[in-house]
Amino acid sequence: GIQVEQSPPDLILQEGANSTLRCNFSDSVNNLQWFHQNPWGQLINLFYIPSGTKQNGRLSATTVATERYSLLYISSSQTTDSGVYFCAVGYGNNRLAFGKGNQVVVIP
Amino acid sequence: GAGVSQSPSxxxxxxxxxxxxxxxxxxxxxxxxxxxxxLGQGLEFLIYFQGNSAPDKSGLPSDRFSAERTGESVSTLTIQRTQQEDSAVYLCASSFPGVTEAFFGQGTRLTVV
Known part of the structure; x- marks a missing residue:
């Protein structure tokens, strides 16, 4: 099956700092999503981004499908940004494969 | 409903x-x-239903696990003879047909003692 690798696995940020999370995938994909898992375990949809660039407030994402990677940018981080960020790719009959996540801790 | 609903919590x-x-x-x-x-791990695929097509069961870890779906509505995941290693959060997601965005429920936290 397809391999999805996220980096860095762990990240500690000072409040107000910017960061970039990366998702690499091993094969062509039909779609790509970024999720934020909050401390209560709920997966929140951040971006549906099979290609191109999108922005939503302090977050933005870019997917370069031909080079098999996606980036999630967090600007002016806040403590509420803490949690795990997951990249998920859709392939084949729209089966979703997840990376292992980026654990982000934002300290005040 | 407004979102994906899972029970019990x-x-x-x-x-x-x-x-x-x-x-x-x-x-x-x-x-x-x-x-x-x-706990502390990523999401492990179990099973995928798409309309009336045969489900993709390739992620079910053993024959103790099974799932059903009635038409395009409710799905039930059954775990028989539970083991301690089955303790986990079980998450369900749904999407429109084709290549579209998936949305998750809040999950069921299962603890086997």
Whole structure:
């Protein structure tokens, strides 16, 4: 099956700092999503981004499908940004494969 | 409904008992996924339903696990003879047909004691 690798696995940020999370995938994909898992375990949809660039407030994402990677940018981080960020790719009959996540801790 | 709904939110069961977990997808979503997430780990694919097509069961870890879906509505994940290693959060997601965005429920936290 397809391999999805996220980096860095762990990240500690000072409040107000910017960061970039990366998702690499091993094969062509039909779609790509970024999720934020909050401390209560709920997966929140951040971006549906099979290609191109999108922005939503302090977050933005870019997917370069031909080079098999996606980036999630967090600007002016806040403590509420803490949690795990997951990249998920859709392939084949729209089966979703997840990376292992980026654990982000934002300290005040 | 407005979102994907899962029940129960929490379940504690004794080793060896059977459990049923329920997922109500978003109305109109014909695709439905089940995932398992062990503590501190990523999401492990279990099973995928797409409309009336045969489900993709390739992620089910053993024959103790099974899932059903009635048409394009509710799905039930059943775990028979539960083991301690089955303790995890079980997450359900749904999406419209084709290549579209998936949305997750809040999960069922299963603890086998």
């Amino acid at each position: 929490n379940k504690v069961t004794e080793k060896g008992k059977d459990v049923e977990l329920r997922c109500d997808p978003i109305s109109g979503h014909t695709a439905l996924y089940w995932y398992r997430q062990r």
